[in-house]
Amino acid sequence: MPNPISFQIKVVFVLAAAFCTVTNAGGQERLITCDNGDNVHRLSCENGVISVEKALYGRADGETCSEGRPPAQLANTACSQLGTLDVLAQRCNGKKVCELSVNAFRSSDPCVGTFKYLDSTHTCIPAIHVVACEHSLANLYCDEGQIIAVRGADYGRRDRTTCSYQRPNAQVQNVDCSSPATKVAESCNGKNKCTINVSNSLFGDPCAGTFKYMEVAYSCVCKCNGKKVCELSVNAFRSSDPCVGTFKYLDSTHTCIPAIHVVACEHSLANLYCDEGQIIAVRGADYGRRDRTTCSYQRPNAQVQNVDCSSPATKVAESCNGKNKCTINVSNSLFGDPCAGTFKYMEVAYSCVYAEV
Template sequence: MVHFSLGTTLVLTTCMIWTAASTKSIITCDTGDNVQHLTCESGVIGVQSALYGRKDRETCSEGRPNNQLTVTDCSQMGTVDIIKKRCNGKKECEFNTNVVRTSDPCVGIFKYLETNYTCFDARHVVICYGSLVHLSCDEGQVILVYGADYGRHDHNTCSFGRPTTQTNDVDCSSSNTFSIIYERCNGKNSCTVMPTTPLLGDPCVGTYKYLEMAYVCEYPGVISLVSQIYSMLHLRLSTSLLLATTCLLCLADSMRTVKTCGGGSSVHRITCDSGVINVQTAQYGTNDCSGTGTRNFMRKSCDGKKVCEMSIGKFRTSNRCHRTYTCLETKYTCILANHLVICELSTADLSCGVGDVIRVIGADYGRRDQTTCIYNWNYNNVKNIYCSRPTDKVSESCDGKNSCTIRASNSVFGDPCQGTYKYLEVAYVCLRSGYLSPSLCRGRAA
């Protein structure tokens, strides 16, 4: 791996070449079951560093005897390469410490996995086995491959009409896919790819597979620069460089209004195709028949999420409105924000660039689907999808700070559903110190 530093001027002029949000850090204690979840709301994953071992006495120390925390220079070789091959170029990636535990770098010491990654703007393509895709760039530009993976990592992708026996193996990945696709497509104006066994091998016989890849179109001069380090996602950028190249804008789109009327069972749904929800106003009823606290309830329930649904019966608390045909009206915008999912008993670092501070848009602890943070967990532990509790604890701990560490655990957020494996969902933006109102987050660098 080549390490180099770029001057500030060059860094700023390359801002439009690649876009990376601030570095995200996820820490998962080594119990074997805890899931580490990497995700990019926008762009694709670019793993920067990873540690399996221990570098201090405090991390993942809860309930551990002192003799399991004494070694603080413990690190397993090759961890970052394992996670890069598994996750680079994907929008989501899940695994547990069993994936990286190839040896024991410090016997008797309780270890953890810490992964640092960024989200790079890229074109994301999924090609089912036997299908053909033609990648092309505009005239004068060439393909730069970010990452590629061949196999299967979920039950749903490329599954139409396939028997379950061909989609059951969701831990199937080929080790040499990136190098094959890189040699085939990188630096070319166009490229045709057809994922087949003769080209990519067969990492799991009997499983119907697919190729997942991410790439961008750049001018040859940029490709020449990045070729020095084989692939941009294989470059470990320093923290200062990542912060300097942060071009992700905290942009709010135009105001949206959703109005739901009817009985108490009517469903009120607000959603953002891009970005996360930021409720501006909400009213239940009319001027002479209005429930109290509606706006605060909607903000606490929906801010920071992509989709928010609820029955309007939740707001029928006023006797004046009990027999009235009433409506719930919500006005909101969609804000481009940093979005994190932290599986239960994992830890994440929220961070901003120099001079910027955190403003939490929303946070929620529990479970709302059967697809997030499920790697190797029993169905009974993830089937309850009506387990969700908005929380102010993240905002109380992190607002106004340049960086903040959050642990997703019942001891911090309580237990909204015993026996269910939960996760913490957080959305936040980075603002200039002194400007913490999300309404001011329009056109400001995040």
């Protein structure tokens, strides 16, 4: 019996075309772009921002993008370029519109002589969009009881109008300047409020002489999602008083969803996998430390004392959602360091869902 989270394609399309877009019942959008010349792969969200779930550059069947192609160019159906999902996610996650030439995936040829295509699936997730000009401060914040989860962040310039007031033309002409602003996630994930100083000193200078700006898309998530047990003091909600003199209470509703729970210590590898025909759906992931016993073997006391250290590990969902198997290198280089000097671990809750086409 398929999992109720599974989806079915509800639009019939012709796979031989140069471009195909399909929206399924689960809100996912699949886009196929044939590798003809400089074809552009365009992802977009009318509501929310892009979250890439699956991506393939190569060939997985003999029908897609097959029109006018000799059989020899369609025979290899086990051809895929390594790192395609990472490239697409890094370029597009957190944006409302993202355009990439298929040329971006031709750095090497995974199957010489095979006619290839780019096939991606993304969802549009609710997010708050913030733009801040160079030399200004960007303030990210959530309601009480929620924490920041950065979906994507860039620093540079992609148009001539944003942050252009009283700027000479020479400073706004370069619109091919964009660098991932990973410091935003490192600084803000897991916090209720966060201020970012938008400057070259924090992000580096991706295009000297151009006046730049930062774009950030982030969500406000519950601290408890994806955990087996979650305890919060009601004090966490007392930063302001919505009704002075009234005795208040905290009222919440939650459901328990089937999930696989994985814990992996810092500097180790975590392996997520599902049965054939199923794909990974990450429900929640954290990196940090919430107790003194997990991943504490032969660690000095100073490295396990801070148990108030937890940051959303959004890279897990970005890397693993939509895959059958996935390996995560648990390290500060991937997640940032939410508590220097503390030996950390990653906790992930995920489900295996059917992906029916």
